[in-house]
Amino acid sequence: MLLPWQEIDPETLDNLIESFVLREGTDYGEQERSLSAKVADVKRQLQSGEAVLVWSELHETVNIMPRGQFRG
Template sequence: MIIPWQDLEGTTLDNLVESFVLREGTDYGEQEMSLADKVEQVKAQLRTGIAVIVYSELHETVDIVPADRFHDDA
């Protein structure tokens, strides 16, 4: 199930995105980015619809995934 990012309180969204960024360990290339910059980049992806917040009832987890890879059974 997709959770609209707009439905989350600001602090909740910030904590979710920060947790995602820290968990993912994404490679940002040669240029280092601060945690705040990485968080803002993910939030921008949520705002533009490139990424979505997904809740899995089966696993009782929340994750951020690319919108084009989301499946209703997640």
Template structure:
């Protein structure tokens, strides 16, 4: 949630709402945590399985 303030959606959501949405996506497999050993960073990406839906 590092990009707070850059949400251009039609409905404004609180930071807590956004965190809850991401946690739900991680729990149900729609999103995954990706680690880059090269850059020593993590990112949350849409899972490939959910892109097929």
């Protein structure tokens, strides 16, 4: 189920994004990026619609994924 990011408390949204960024362990190549820069990137992707917040009833978790990968 999609969760509208606009309806999430801003502090909670920041915490969700930070948790997502920390668990992804993405390699950014030679130039490492700061946590705040990574969080800002994900927030921009949510705002532009490139990424979505997804609630899993089965696992009772929230995840962030590219819109094209969400199969609702």
